[in-house]
Amino acid sequence: xxxxxxxxxxxxxxxxxxxxxxxxxxxxxxxxxxxxxxxxxxxxxxxxxxxxxxxxxxxxxxxxxxxxxxxxxxxxxxxxxxxxxxxxxxxxxxxxxxxxxxxxxxxxxxxxxxxxxxxxxxxxxxxxxxxxxxxxxxxxxxxxxxxxxxxxxxxxxxxxxxxxxxxxxxxxxxxxxxxxxxxxxxxxxxxxxxxxxxxxxxxxxxxxxxxxxxxxxxxxxxxxxxxxxxxxxxxxxxxxxxxxxxxxxxxxxxxxxxxxxxxxxxxxxxxxxxxxxxxxxxxxxxxxxxxxxxxxxxxxxxxxxxxxxxxxxxxxxxxxxxxxxxxxxxxxxxxxxxxxxxxxxxxxxxxxxxxxxxxxxxxxxxxxxxxxxxxxxxxxxxxxxxxxxxxxxxxxxxxxxxxxxxxxxxx
Numbered sequence: 001x002x003x004x005x006x007x008x009x010x011x012x013x014x015x016x017x018x019x020x021x022x023x024x025x026x027x028x029x030x031x032x033x034x035x036x037x038x039x040x041x042x043x044x045x046x047x048x049x050x051x052x053x054x055x056x057x058x059x060x061x062x063x064x065x066x067x068x069x070x071x072x073x074x075x076x077x078x079x080x081x082x083x084x085x086x087x088x089x090x091x092x093x094x095x096x097x098x099x100x101x102x103x104x105x106x107x108x109x110x111x112x113x114x115x116x117x118x119x120x121x122x123x124x125x126x127x128x129x130x131x132x133x134x135x136x137x138x139x140x141x142x143x144x145x146x147x148x149x150x151x152x153x154x155x156x157x158x159x160x161x162x163x164x165x166x167x168x169x170x171x172x173x174x175x176x177x178x179x180x181x182x183x184x185x186x187x188x189x190x191x192x193x194x195x196x197x198x199x200x201x202x203x204x205x206x207x208x209x210x211x212x213x214x215x216x217x218x219x220x221x222x223x224x225x226x227x228x229x230x231x232x233x234x235x236x237x238x239x240x241x242x243x244x245x246x247x248x249x250x251x252x253x254x255x256x257x258x259x260x261x262x263x264x265x266x267x268x269x270x271x272x273x274x275x276x277x278x279x280x281x282x283x284x285x286x287x288x289x290x291x292x293x294x295x296x297x298x299x300x301x302x303x304x305x306x307x308x309x310x311x312x313x314x315x316x317x318x319x320x321x322x323x324x325x326x327x328x329x330x331x332x333x334x335x336x337x338x339x340x341x342x343x344x345x346x347x348x349x350x351x352x353x354x355x356x357x358x359x360x361x362x363x364x365x366x367x368x369x370x371x372x373x374x375x376x377x378x379x380x381x382x383x384x385x386x387x388x389x390x391x392x393x394x395x396x397x398x399x400x401x402x403x404x405x406x407x408x409x410x411x
Contacts, residue, residue, distance in 0.1 A: 013083065014049045018042070020086050024117025027110050048075045056236070060203035069169040069204070070393070077392030078128045080356065085120050085127075131356065131394030138178040138387060140185075143373060143405045145380045147344045149324045151277040151409045160188040160220075161403040163330070163349025164386025166231065168199030171388040172206045176214045179387050179402060184219050186404045190274070191220040193264065194349040195229025195285060195330025199390065200237045202254045215262035222274050224264045227282035229330035229350060231390070267328070269309050271319070278324040281316075281343075284309045285330045312341040324409065332369050332383045339379035345407065346381045353385035357397035 022041050026032045032041055052072025058065035096102040106112075151157065160183050165171060183191060198205065205211070218224050234252040259266050267282020269289070274280055289309040312334055319325060321342040329338075332348040353371040354360030363370045367383075374381045384403045389395070 014045070014079075017079070017082050017086060018045050020090075021045075021082070021117075021121075024113060024121065027114045027117060049079075051075055060201060066169060066204075066206070073170055073389075073391060073393045074128075074132070077131060077356065077394035078124065080392065081124050081127050081396075084358075085123050089116060089120055127396060128394065131392075131396040135389055135393060135395040135400060136175065136178075137400060138175070138182050139399050139401045140182055141384070141399075141401045141403050143382055143403060144408070145345070145373075145382075145405065146408045146410050147324050147380070148378070148410055149322060149344065151324050152275070154275075154277050155409060157189050157278065157324075157407045157409070158186065159190045159192060159326070159345075159347070159405045159407060160186050161192055161194060161347045161382060161384050161405055162387050163194035163384050164196040164229070164352060164388050164390070165193065166196055166199040166386075166388035166390055167208075167211065168201060168204035170199070170390075170393045173210055173214065175388065175400075176211050180214055180217055182402050184217070186402075188219070188404070189221045190280070191218055191224045192280070192328045192347055193224070193226035194328045194347050194384070195227050196231045196349060196386070196388075196390075197226060197228070197259070197264075198232050198251075198255055199388075200231050200233060200235055202234055202252045205258070208254075208258055209261070212258055212261040215264060218263075224262075225272075225280055225282060225328065226259065226264050226266050227328045227330060228266070228268070228285055230285045230287045232285070233288055269315075271315065273323075278326060279319050281325065281327045283315070283327060283329040286333050287331070312337040312343065316341045316343065324407070332367060332381060335368060335374070335376040335379070335381055339377035343379050345405075346376075346379055347405075348381065348383045349386050351383060351385070352390060353398040355385075355389065355395055355398055356392060360397045 018041075022032060022038070025041070029037075031037045048071065051068050052075070055065050055068035055072055058068065093107060096107055097104060162179060162183070165176070165179075167176075215224070228251060232251050232255060234250075234255070256266065265272075267280070269282070269284050271279050271281035286309070315327070316325060319342070324344045325342060326345045326347065327338060327343050328347045330348060331350040332346070335346065338346050348369075351363050351367060351370045354363040368374065369381050369383050371383050371385055374383075382403060382405060385398050385401055387400050387402065389400075
C-alpha cells in the first residue's frame with residue numbers, strides 16, 4: 001500500500017527531473033526543442049522511469065522481466081543522484097538570486113545554463129558509474145575481540161561473518177565467486193551468514209545450482225551456518241516495497257533446499273554446541289520470524305497465526321553459560337537483552353551501512369549500532385555492511401565486505 005500512496009510523489013519528482021534535464025539538453029541540442037524531440041525525450045525517460053513497474057507486471061520467469069528489473073535497479077540509483085545534484089544546483093541558484101542578489105539575467109544566460117547542465121550531468125554519471133563499480137568489489141574488514149570465558153582447550157576462534165547476499169537480480173555467480181575467494185583466504189574455523197541470503201523472489205536467482213556449488217567450496221573447519229533475514233521470504237516486490245498483506249511470510253521450499261545443496265546449515269531459532277567448546281545460535285528475523293525449528297512449534301504458530309521468536313533469555317536458559325555463546329541475528333536489535341542473557345558475541349547485518357550516500361549518514365541515526373563494532377556490557381556486537389545489494393545496483397560511501405573476526409578466549 002505504501003508504494004501506491006507514494007506513486008503521485010514519484011510521478012511529480014520525475015516530471016521535475018525531466019523538465020530540468022531536458023532544459024539543459026535543449027541548450028546544447030536544438031533538435032530537442034522541436035515537438036518530435038520533446039516526444040522522443042519523454043519516451044526514453046518514461047522507459048527508464050517505469051522500468052521496474054514494467055518488470056513487476058511481467059511473468060517472473062520471462063527473460064525480459066530480468067532485463068527490466070536490472071534496468072530498474074540501475075535507474076533507481078541514477079535517479080537518486082539526479083535528484084540530489086539537481087536540487088543542490090537549484091538551491092545554489094536561489095541563494096545567488098535572493099541572498100547575494102545576483103542579476104537574474106546573468107544567471108540565466110544560455111552559456112551558463114549549458115555549463116551548469118554539463119557539470120551536473122557529468123557528476124551524475126561519474127557518481128553512478130563509480131557506485132556500480134564499487135558495489136562489485138568485495139573487501140575484507142577484520143576484527144579482533146576477547147571473550148572472558150574458556151572454550152575447552154581452544155585459545156582462539158576465527159569466524160568469518162557475511163550477510164545480505166541478496167541473491168537475485170543484482171547478485172549472482174560473479175559476486176559469490178568473489179565472496180568465496182575472500183572467505184577462503186581467511187582459513188576460517190567457522191563461517192556464518194547473518195540473513196538476507198535471498199532477495200524476496202526465488203525466481204530471481206539465476207543459475208542456483210552453480211551458485212550452490214560455489215558456496216559448497218567454502219572452506220571452514222566447523223562448517224557454514226546461517227539464519228534468515230526479512231528478505232528471505234517469497235513475496236512480490238516493487239521498487240523495494242513488498243505486497244501480499246501483513247501476514248508473516250515464510251521462506252519457500254526452494255530457498256530451504258538451496259541452502260541444503262550449498263552445505264549451509266540453517267538455524268531457525270535453535271542453537272548448536274560445536275566441538276563441545278562454544279555455542280552458536282541462529283535467530284529468526286525480528287520482523288518476519290517465519291517457521292520455527294520444530295514441527296510442533298510450526299503447527300502451533302500457524303494455528304495462532306503468530307510467528308514470534310524466542311526472547312533472548314529463552315535462547316540461553318538451557319545453555320552452559322560458562323562456555324562462549326555466539327549468536328547470529330539478522331537485525332541488530334535487543335542488544336541489551338542479549339547481553340543480559342549471557343550472549344558473548346552477536347553478529348548481524350541488515351543495515352547495509354546505508355548502502356548509498358546520504359543513507360549511510362541517516363542510518364546512523366536509526367540504529368544503536370548501524371555498522372561496525374559496539375560493546376554492550378560484556379557482549380561484542382558486530383554489524384557488517386553486507387556482500388550484496390538491495391534495490392539500486394550501487395554502493396556510494398559504503399563497501400561490500402566480509403568480516404574475519406578473531407575471537408580470543410581468556411577465561
